[in-house]
Amino acid sequence: AQTVTQSQPEMSVQEAETVTLSCTYDTSESNYYLFWYKQPPSRQMILVIRQEAYKQQNATENRFSVNFQKAAKSFSLKISDSQLGDTAMYFCAFMKQAGSYQLTFGKGTKLSVIP
Amino acid sequence: DGGITQSPKYLFRKEGQNVTLSCEQNLNHDAMYWYRQDPGQGLRLIYYSQIVNDFQKGDIAEGYSVSREKKESFPLTVTSAQKNPTAFYLCASSIVVAGGPRQFFGPGTRLTVL
Numbered sequence: 001a002q003t004v005t006q007s008q009p010e011m012s013v014q015e016a017e018t019v020t021l022s023c024t025y026d027t028s029e030s031n032y033y034l035f036w037y038k039q040p041p042s043r044q045m046i047l048v049i050r051q052e053a054y055k056q057q058n059a060t061e062n063r064f065s066v067n068f069q070k071a072a073k074s075f076s077l078k079i080s081d082s083q084l085g086d087t088a089m090y091f092c093a094f095m096k097q098a099g100s101y102q103l104t105f106g107k108g109t110k111l112s113v114i115p
Numbered sequence: 116d117g118g119i120t121q122s123p124k125y126l127f128r129k130e131g132q133n134v135t136l137s138c139e140q141n142l143n144h145d146a147m148y149w150y151r152q153d154p155g156q157g158l159r160l161i162y163y164s165q166i167v168n169d170f171q172k173g174d175i176a177e178g179y180s181v182s183r184e185k186k187e188s189f190p191l192t193v194t195s196a197q198k199n200p201t202a203f204y205l206c207a208s209s210i211v212v213a214g215g216p217r218q219f220f221g222p223g224t225r226l227t228v229l
Binding site: 004042043050091095100106107 | 156
């Protein structure tokens, strides 16, 4: 079974600054996908970024980037130039490459962007 | 618009009653999922279905039931056997695209047991 751990229950960052959210996971799989989802106060789950484990290059999406360390089983999210709209819960999630494509989630990090 | 709809947005249930949460998608996705979210917890998988007329238990299936009679619909019934049903319920569907699978979520249903 897979487990996902987010060790920071809450974080805050000043507007326009950079913040990094941590995520570690445990799996015996060699091929898999990793995701960061954002859940704003509306509670809609929004995909922020994803990483294929077989790719060494870290994924980027505009202000969002990841630091994927496969050997260390670490998958952190960096948000640059933080905006007030980034205030949300952020969930790290794991998906096996084959099978049901179900997601295993961490418990989340509550991020507050301070004006 | 294409997407996933869940209804109702808020649902209240008396103890001992069964209640059904609706999930509909017009994305033509084969696979659908139900997750439960509790405060301070991540999402946990209740049931999933990869094709019509077939579904599998997830990590916390006890006290829940599902059906998948149509590709577009995957309703979840919370039975009286579920000891602590008050939670936020999210439905999702997935598709495999270039680069791998993607999962999309509905807006959720908040269930409160009175």
